[in-house]
Amino acid sequence: MNHYFYDGRDLSTALETSYDASLVVQSIAIASLASYAALSVAGRIRAAESSNKRSIWLLVGSFTMGGGVWAMHFIAMLALKLPIAVSYDVFITVLSTVPVILTSYVMLEVISRPKISKLIILASVVMGLGIGAMHYIGMAAMQGISSQLIMMFESRLVGISVLTAVVLSGVALTIDFLVGRNKKGSDAILAKIGAALIMGFAVSGMHYSGMAATYFFADDSSPNLVQSSLNSAALVFWVSFTSVLIASLAIFITIVDSRIQQATREEAVSRSRMREAIESIADGFCLFDMEDCLVECNQRYREIMAYGSPIIPGMPFEAIMREAAEDGLILDADGCLDEWLSERMTRHRSPRENFVEHFRNDRWMRVSERRVWNTGTVAILTDITELKQTEIELSKAIAEAQKARAVAEEANSAKSDFLANMSHELRTPMNAIIGYSEMLLEDARASKLDDTVSDLLKIHSSAVHLLSVINEILDLSKIEAGKMELYMEEIHLPSVISEVTNTVQPIIDKNVNKLRIHCSEVIPLIKADSIKLRQILLNLLSNAGKFTHGGEINFTVSVDNALDDDWIVFTVSDTGIGMSTEQVDKVFDAFTQADNSTTRKYGGTGLGLTITKKFCEMMGGSISVESVPAVGSVFIVKLPAVIGS
Numbered sequence: 289m290n291h292y293f294y295d296g297r298d299l300s301t302a303l304e305t306s307y308d309a310s311l312v313v314q315s316i317a318i319a320s321l322a323s324y325a326a327l328s329v330a331g332r333i334r335a336a337e338s339s340n341k342r343s344i345w346l347l348v349g350s351f352t353m354g355g356g357v358w359a360m361h362f363i364a365m366l367a368l369k370l371p372i373a374v375s376y377d378v379f380i381t382v383l384s385t386v387p388v389i390l391t392s393y394v395m396l397e398v399i400s401r402p403k404i405s406k407l408i409i410l411a412s413v414v415m416g417l418g419i420g421a422m423h424y425i426g427m428a429a430m431q432g433i434s435s436q437l438i439m440m441f442e443s444r445l446v447g448i449s450v451l452t453a454v455v456l457s458g459v460a461l462t463i464d465f466l467v468g469r470n471k472k473g474s475d476a477i478l479a480k481i482g483a484a485l486i487m488g489f490a491v492s493g494m495h496y497s498g499m500a501a502t503y504f505f506a507d508d509s510s511p512n513l514v515q516s517s518l519n520s521a522a523l524v525f526w527v528s529f530t531s532v533l534i535a536s537l538a539i540f541i542t543i544v545d546s547r548i549q550q551a552t553r554e555e556a557v558s559r560s561r562m563r564e565a566i567e568s569i570a571d572g573f574c575l576f577d578m579e580d581c582l583v584e585c586n587q588r589y590r591e592i593m594a595y596g597s598p599i600i601p602g603m604p605f606e607a608i609m610r611e612a613a614e615d616g617l618i619l620d621a622d623g624c625l626d627e628w629l630s631e632r633m634t635r636h637r638s639p640r641e642n643f644v645e646h647f648r649n650d651r652w653m654r655v656s657e658r659r660v661w662n663t664g665t666v667a668i669l670t671d672i673t674e675l676k677q678t679e680i681e682l683s684k685a686i687a688e689a690q691k692a693r694a695v696a697e698e699a700n701s702a703k704s705d706f707l708a709n710m711s712h713e714l715r716t717p718m719n720a721i722i723g724y725s726e727m728l729l730e731d732a733r734a735s736k737l738d739d740t741v742s743d744l745l746k747i748h749s750s751a752v753h754l755l756s757v758i759n760e761i762l763d764l765s766k767i768e769a770g771k772m773e774l775y776m777e778e779i780h781l782p783s784v785i786s787e788v789t790n791t792v793q794p795i796i797d798k799n800v801n802k803l804r805i806h807c808s809e810v811i812p813l814i815k816a817d818s819i820k821l822r823q824i825l826l827n828l829l830s831n832a833g834k835f836t837h838g839g840e841i842n843f844t845v846s847v848d849n850a851l852d853d854d855w856i857v858f859t860v861s862d863t864g865i866g867m868s869t870e871q872v873d874k875v876f877d878a879f880t881q882a883d884n885s886t887t888r889k890y891g892g893t894g895l896g897l898t899i900t901k902k903f904c905e906m907m908g909g910s911i912s913v914e915s916v917p918a919v920g921s922v923f924i925v926k927l928p929a930v931i932g933s
Contacts (some may be wrong), residue, residue: 297440303371303504311367315360315495318531320488322356325349325538326396327480327487332542333400335549342400349396352538354389357419357491359531361426364495372506374437380429384422391418395457408458416454419494423449427502436507445501449494456490572653572669580605580636583664592653592669593617605636605665619646636665644672652676700768718755725751760895764878767902774817774906781811781856784818785845788825796833796841801862803829806844812929814856820903821927827896828860828923836864839920847929854929855909861922867915875913876901900925 329349336342361384365376391414398411424446431437566573572589576582582603590599595615599608609632613621621628635643639657647653654670725748732740766772789805796803814821832841844859867875878898904911909927 297505299503301505303506305499305504306369308367308369311363312496314528315364315367316488316492318356318363318528319360319491320485321532321536322353322360323487323491324480324484325356325534325536325542326353326392327484328539328542329353330396330400332545333396335546346393346396346400348538348541350389350393352534353392353396354385354422355534356531357388357392357422358385358426359528360488360491361423361495363528364492364499365426365430368499370437370504372437374430377429377431381426384426384429387421387425388418391415391421394418412454412458415457416450416452416490416494419453419457419491420450420498423495423498427498438505438507440503440505442501442503446498449497449501452497453490453494456486456493569668571671572667574667574669575664576605576667577664578662580665582608589669592647592671606633609633617648619648636667639665644676703765718751718758721751722748722755760899763899764895764902767899767906772902772906775819776815777818778813778815779818779821781814781845782807784822784825785843788822788829789843792826792829792833795830799833799837801833801836801838802840803833804840804842806842806846808846811845811847811856812854814927814929816907816927817903820907824900824903824925825858825860827900828858828925831896832860832862832864832921832923836862836920839863848926855926856929858925858927859922861920863920866917866919866921867913868917872913872915876911 326349329345329352333342333345333349336345362381395411395415395418398407398414401407424441427439430439566584566586567588569586569588572586572592574582574585574589582599582601582605584601585599593599593608593612595612595617597611606629609618610625610629612618613625613629616622618628636657637659639659642654642656645653645655651671651673652675654672655667656670657665657667659665725744729741729744729748732744763772785805785807789803793803829841829843840863842859842861844857844861846857846859848855848857876897878895901911904925904927907927909925911923911925913921913923915921
């Protein structure tokens with residue numbers, strides 16, 4: 289076939305041409321799809337992390353783009369209808385793919401750079417020229433069958449066709465550069481689709497404008513209409529199928545590669561964060577896999593387990609423990625390495641609870657291990673040296689305190705035993721003094737020796753007071769020594785109340801007080817220790833009479849059946865000096881009175897209320913007090929109606 293630039297011959301002799309519309313649309317679609325694939329590959333080229341991967345993507349993109357452009361051109365040529373049969377030179381047809389593949393490589397190399405600016409113009413010119421070269425080389429492959437086919441090109445239109453390819457390519461690349469790179473997600477995809485459509489129209493526009501610049505002539509005046517031996521439908525199908533498949537595969541691979549790279553990047557970020565988190569742990573952290581080989585550990589763990597050899601991932605747990613023990617790092621293994629290691633491996637493989645290991649330089653580590661299903665074993669080593677030293681010191685202090693307490697209790701018990709055993713020795717001479725003083729008083733009164741009577745009364749009074757003090761001290765000692773016993777008996781309360789009030793009446797009268805007794809009409813029998821009950825009531829009434837002057841004392845006995853069992857309630861209230869809150873809090877403490885002035889003014893040992901409280905508790909009851917300074921006090925004793933048998 290001869291090719292010429294148009295020489296001005298009569299165009300009425302030119303062959304009439306037409307196009308298959310469906311193939312035209314199909315050619316434009318293939319060019320756009322190939323452009324989209326090429327732009328997608330350009331994105332992967334930019335994201336490539338190595339030069340080898342970048343080179344591979346460049347080759348994939350250039351062959352995808354070049355093949356798509358060539359497929360568009362060939363299908364468009366098959367869409368052309370001429371009145372004579374045509375065929376194609378195979379070698380020239382294949383050769384036509386070379387320019388567009390090479391220019392696609394250059395174009396992708398340029399647009400895949402981080403900064404391209406004015407290089408877009410270069411890429412546009414190169415791509416436009418490559419498309420044009422492919423087009424006109426491909427057209428040179430056309431040959432007539434029935435007669436010689438002559439093609440003539442309108443030079444002006446040829447230039448316009450190439451310019452169309454250059455301009456539209458530049459627009460497409462600019463859109464991809466300005467919009468596609470600055471958008472994310474769906475916006476980036478839409479920008480890429482727009483750029484691909486414009487690039488597809490650049491390729492198609494160049495082709496169809498180039499075809500418009502071409503006139504076809506036959507070398508004889510009456511060409512025979514002979515059908516081409518080419519199966520156009522089959523060629524269209526296979527070329528379309530192949531180009532679409534290649535472009536689709538390229539797009540699919542770019543998507544998969546993008547997802548893989550994103551997942552790899554996210555995994556790297558996650559791993560970096562995890563690494564930073566592990567390193568930030570103040571304790572030693574390590575992870576062993578299902579085979580008990582070290583997977584990960586932080587620097588703190590390496591510092592704790594430093595025994596000379598470096599600890600690296602992949603080391604078996606048993607080897608780490610054995611080397612550490614052999615180096616003398618773990619004191620628990622001294623002299624019994626094999627036994628200790630066997631027990632340690634058992635704990636590691638079946639962790640249940642935390643335990644403590646003694647390390648060199650008197651360091652103590654708390655080991656916490658947990659088995660993670662289908663992963664391995666996580667271990668945390670916490671330095672508890674300070675806590676352990678404090679615990680040891682505290683244990684020593686407790687042991688010393690217990691020892692001192694035992695000594696004190698032994699001494700107190702010895703004191704109580706001594707005082708309790710001294711009861712007879714102390715009381716016997718005092719009773720003799722009291723007895724002899726009473727006998728001498730009788731003789732002195734009979735002889736009317738008034739001066740002697742006064743002296744003997746002082747002796748008798750002092751002896752009685754001293755015996756009372758001795759009795760209180762001995763009672764408290766017996767209670768503390770556990771030798772105080774209860775002698776239970778049924779008691780008729782009215783008789784006891786009458787006896788007690790008669791005994792305490794002189795003390796009440798001495799301070800010009802009035803005693804009022806309030807007793808319920810029905811008082812049940814109470815089973816208790818009568819001596820101790822009398823002592824309780826005498827202590828309360830005598831205290832009320834001693835600390836009240838010119839006032840009133842009320843003694844009330846009642847029955848409280850609010851609970852399941854009956855309780856006998858004894859209440860002693862007075863209008864005496866009263867007590868403050870601080871004094872009330874310690875009124876039942878041994879050897880304690882309101883203050884020193886109370887002791888000097890009213891006398892006493894401060895044991896009466898202490899013994900009273902002890903007696904109440906021994907008989908299953910209780911005692912309480914309410915008091916207001918300068919107003920008075922109220923003591924309440926509660927005893928069960930029946931106390932033990």
